Amino acid sequence: MDKKASILVVDDEYGVLQSFKMVLGSDYNISLAESGEKALQIFGETSIDLVLLDILLPDSNGIDLLKKFKGIDADVEVIMVSAVKDIKTAVEAMKFGAYDYIVKPFVVEEIINVVSRAIEKHRLLRKVTYLKDELERFQPFEKIVGQDPKMIEIFELISTISDSDGAVLIQGESGTGKELVARAIHRLGNRKDEPFVVINCAAIPETLMESEIFGHSKGAFTGASAVKVGKLELADKGIVFLDDVDTLDIAMQAKLLRVIQEKEIERLGSTKLIKIDVRFIAASNKNLKRLIQTGHFREDLFYRLNVFPVEIPPLRERRGDIPLLLNHFLEVYSKSNGKPVKKFSGGAEKILIENYEWPGNVRELQNLVERMATITKGNVIFPKNISDFSLNKKEIRDIPLKDAVDIFEKDFINDVLKKVQGSRKDAARILGIHRNTLIKKMNEQE
Ligand SMILES: Nc1ncnc2c1ncn2[C@@H]1O[C@H](COP(=O)(O)OP(=O)(O)OP(=O)(O)O)[C@@H](O)[C@H]1O
Ligand SMILES: [Mg+2]
Secondary structure (H helix, E strand, O other), rough: OOOEEEEEEEOOHHHHHHHHHHHHHOOOEEEEEHHHHHHHHHHOOOOOOEEEEEEEEOOEEEEHHHHHHHHHOOOOOOEEEEEEHHHHHHHHHHHHOOEEEEEEEOOOHHHHHHHHHHHHHHHHHHHHHHHHHHHHOOOOOOOOOOOOHHHHEEEEEEEEHOOOOHHHEOHHHOOOOOHHHHHHHHHHHHOOOOOOOEOOOOOOHHHHHHHHHHHHEEEEEEOOOOOEOHHHOOOOOEEEEOOOOOHHHHHHHOOOOHHHHHOEEEEOOOOEEEEOOOOEEEEEEHHHHHHHHHHOHHHHHHHOOEEEEEEOOOOOOOOOOHHHHHHHHHHHHHHHHHHOOOOEEEHHHHHHHHHHOOOEEEHHHHHHHHHHHHHHOOOOEEEEHHHOOOHHHHHOOOOOOOHHHHHHHHHHHHHHHHHOOOOOHHHHHHHOOOHHHHHHHHHHHO
């Protein structure tokens, strides 16, 4: 079942508070406050989706309170509750972002309707925030390409483990497709309609890490001016992807271990325990066993995460997948550029498939093909063009001298041209060749 939404009812009349609780209590988590001050306190400590706010309170003015709530959490929905005589104020409140108003004495049906509409709007808003985040990371290439037996084994593993709740640890060099595999597990599993929330352990500064992951209550520390929902809470019912998990410091590792064991969290500055139901998928391009030996990774956390280990081999150990990947990305990028599909010459293909070590794995290959599909003028790409694409030359092995000279020459000429700010005359002089020869070589390379 869906997690219940939380409603805060603010009214100074005991009877009103109780009747709201009776009407809404079975469908929502209800908090009650009999004063503005109490309401603000609860609001700072609890995650509230909707406030039912009496306009006339002994200690505060409804509109001021509304502004404060919105200041703390801009997404919160507020429904004003007014006596007939202050409808004008209620209407004014709408200008400051109240969702609606209801008039006392009220009709139960009306309350249930307006509350459920407001909650639905709030739920959608949250979803939109989450989707926006996701869109920024959107990858058009969700398809995992591979036919090497090692990859087939991984595909089988993914479909076996996707419906389980056990943690997954994906290890592999940079660019081998760890995140792609994590997303595939999400897409195929029973949590597919719930969030996939990425915690990028390497990119979040250590000082912000705790509040990113656990969230914080208002005033938890200097600068915490609003409640923040942490990523673990955001991922409730779904999957948390701990990317580059090896970069977490030891203290955070301990905290994470606790969450995995206890399945509950506390926001910073709050003592309230919040139950969460998430599946963990972690990824690392380091050898975690080695990090355990050197004391940089907790062994107990490793075993908690390593329920289902997935090891993605580097691209150079599954060379059969290279032509497949080259063709896949050629097609994707030619299509997105609206250009005819380009081809590698036999010689170029041979180097890429047999002689290059692909230190950046599939990501490097993908980038190479993208640049090629965009930059290369002709329809065929030759070995001498390869240097356009900044492959790491040291990682090219065992190729004929002529190809090596082609690849090297172009780089060398380009370096000289850069040094003389593109002056062909100066470059020709430095290189000791005639200007026409230089121009010919430059044209050949395109
Ligand atoms: N087998 C594959 N088929 C198609 N695309 C792939 C494959 N493997 C990786 N990719 C693509 O290569 C890029 C890098 O993959 P991904 O981000 O999953 O790697 P990673 O292992 O998480 O890398 P890093 O360790 O650097 O974070 C992505 O754009 C992904 O779509
Ligand atoms: Mg990654």
